[in-house]
Amino acid sequence: MRNMRNRKIVTIAMLIALAYIITIFGRIPVLTVPPFLKYDAKDVIITIGGFLLGPLAAFAMSVIVSFFEMITISETGWIGALMNMLSSCAFACTAAAIYKQQRSLKGAAIGLVVGWVSMVAVMLLWNYYLTPIFLGYPREAVAAMLLPVFLPFNLLKGGLNAGITMLLYKPVKAALSASRLLPETGAENKAKINIGMMLVALFIVISGIFLILIYQGVI
Numbered sequence: 001m002r003n004m005r006n007r008k009i010v011t012i013a014m015l016i017a018l019a020y021i022i023t024i025f026g027r028i029p030v031l032t033v034p035p036f037l038k039y040d041a042k043d044v045i046i047t048i049g050g051f052l053l054g055p056l057a058a059f060a061m062s063v064i065v066s067f068f069e070m071i072t073i074s075e076t077g078w079i080g081a082l083m084n085m086l087s088s089c090a091f092a093c094t095a096a097a098i099y100k101q102q103r104s105l106k107g108a109a110i111g112l113v114v115g116w117v118s119m120v121a122v123m124l125l126w127n128y129y130l131t132p133i134f135l136g137y138p139r140e141a142v143a144a145m146l147l148p149v150f151l152p153f154n155l156l157k158g159g160l161n162a163g164i165t166m167l168l169y170k171p172v173k174a175a176l177s178a179s180r181l182l183p184e185t186g187a188e189n190k191a192k193i194n195i196g197m198m199l200v201a202l203f204i205v206i207s208g209i210f211l212i213l214i215y216q217g218v219i
Contacts, residue, residue, distance in 0.1 A: 011181045012049060012057055019045040019065045024073055030153055030212055034135065034145075036076055037153050039212070043088050044164045047115070048172050050096025051108065051165075052182060058096045062088035079134045083126060087154075090122040091115040091161055105194050112165060116158035123154045156208055163204035166197065 019042040027038045042065055050058025062085050070081035098111035127150045132139045170193060176182045213219045 007181050008053055008057075011176060012053065012061060014181075015045050015049040016061050016064050019061065020068055023065065023069050028212060030156065030215055031149065034149070036080070037149075039157055039160060041160070041164055043091050043157075043161045044168065046088050047092040047095050047112075047161065047165045048169050050092045051099050051169055052173060052176070054100055055093045055096040058092040059089055062092060076134060079130050083123070083130060086126055087119055087123055087157075091119040091158060094118045095165075105197060108166065108169065109197065112162040116162050119158045119161075120151065120154045124150060156211055159204050160208040163201040163208065166201035167205065 022042045022045065023040050026042075027040045029038050031037045046058050046061045046065065049061050066081045066085040066088065069084060070078065074080050076083070092115065095108075095111035095115035098114055099107050101107065102110070124146055128139070128143060128146060131137070131142045131145075131150075135142070173182065210219070
């Protein structure tokens with residue numbers, strides 16, 4: 001029992017480190033105004049951790065990664081840390097909670113879609129309340145940015161998170177199982193990859209990349 005607990009702690013620590021590294025080196029600017037709207041794939045790692053170890057693990061990872069980001073590289077202080085935590089929790093914890101109840105490809109897909117929607121709703125709400133404090137804008141000005149700026153950004157972010165998670169979950173799980181950091185789970189590990197679902201996920205990711213390139217004026 002203690003050995004299994006130690007494996008879980010090591011796995012969580014590895015995923016936290018990977019998510020943090022992604023926040024440092026993997027940030028991609030999406031919109032030039034406001035400039036702090038950048039995409040990174042840390043929520044993908046947190047969600048995979050939640051799928052593997054449950055929603056509480058996803059919550060812990062969200063808090064820890066956001067905290068370390070705040071004290072090292074963040075330019076947005078405690079407000080940015082809070083927004084990052086809310087975004088990660090809304091997406092990853094929701095997806096992991098649903099997947100915990102239905103551990104199947106269907107459960108994963110439903111969890112990711114619901115997490116996507118939850119993240120968009122939560123971030124629109126908290127952008128309305130916290131962004132005026134951070135930017136020093138009148139709340140009316142921020143409210144006017146919700147639909148043309150924050151909504152498309154969070155839709156794009158959630159779509160990329162969902163698509164990349166679907167593509168990477170099985171390979172990451174297989175690698176961790178092969179390294180004996182995770183126990184074998186029988187039929188779930190041996191389930192065949194659903195090519196149709198992978199193609200849908202790949203289409204979402206490619207579409208998101210093209211949208212970023214369009215926003216940046218590259219194409």
